[in-house]
Amino acid sequence: MDTVTTRAPIATVALQRSDASAPYLSVVVPIYNEEEAIPHLYRRLTTELEHLGLPYEIIAVDDGSRDRSFALLSDLAREDRRLRVVRFRRNFGQTAAFSAGFDRARGEVVVTIDADLQNDPADIGALLAKIEEGYDVVSGWRAQRQDPFLNRRLPSMIANALISWVTGVHLHDYGCSLKAYRLDVVRGIRLYGELHRFIPAIASWQGVTVTELPVHHAPRRFGRSKYGISRTLRVLLDLVTVRFLLSYGTRPMHIFGLLGLLAGGLGMLIGAYLTWIKLAYGAPIADRPLLLLAVLLIVLGVQFISLGLIGELVVRTYYEAQAKPIYVVREEINRDA
Helix, strand or coil, rough: CHHHHHCHHHHHHHHHCCCCCCCCCEEEEEEEECCCCCHHHHHHHHHHHHCCCCCEEEEEEEEECCHHHHHHHHHHHHCCCCEEEECCCCCCCCHHHHHHHHHHCCCCCECCCCCCCCHHHHHHHHHHHHCCCCCCCCECCCCCCCCCHHHHHHHHHHHHHHHHHHHCCCCCCCCCCCCEHHHHHCCCCCCCCCHHHHHHHHHHHHCCCCEEEEECCCCCCCCCCCCCCCHHHHHHEEEEEEEEHHCCCCHHHHHHHHHHHHHHHHHHHHHHHHHHCCCCCCCCCCCCHHHHHHHHHHHHHHHHHHHHHHHHHHHHHHHHHCCCCCCCEEEECCCCC
């Protein structure tokens, strides 16, 4: 049986919910200095969500805005209890905003969307339809992206290709904020730094099914972009972190120990060669650079192996102190029994 179809469709699940007062859909919107866009965003978002006919909530996370964003959100929230507003003390970044939204989401499906209206709220229905087919994560793909080529689209194309190659989760557009997740997927993920764009790759550790869907993308009408070309360098550094977490997060000795064995083994081979030419031919070796290289490689080998052992202790502390499992259960049968 195809694993993509093992979950019940959205409409069926929504009707079978035991708590009819709880929302089925949670929309998480990170906001940073978007006072001009907020009224338009709220109107378009609520219009689309009401058209879908599903119980919903909107979680707006004010990421330390310095304009009137929070005041506008507060006014709207007083009139609409389906709008929940979270205000940070300062600007912590989009990853922290998404994380706060995920922690507070009550819906069975969580949709993330940018506040600048470059993402189209009308695409939410299409994302939910894909979730209904049985997917766990549906990522938006800005196939007709309306951004400058040299400083936005070109670096993004390179980063997306690199991320897909390194993580093995092939998506055209990791940077698109318009995504849909089942709640159990995002609840099992802890986000740090700027890892929000890697959620589909990180979630792949859980064995989730991921797909993407072309979505609309509009030119920016309000405010200015919060990202520059320098973000590409941060993406590359984050990619190293994600690759390590996906491949060696629970077994750091396998990477550091391997590096230590390679370095130490090469240093010993060089040392053995120098010892042989000294004993066999009486050749002086004290002034040879190879001797320093051999010592350096052996020391590095010991350090790498020691780092691997420390990593193993940290990993065990991380999992055991929190009683955190090293696996994720998709579903159980007769669990109550």
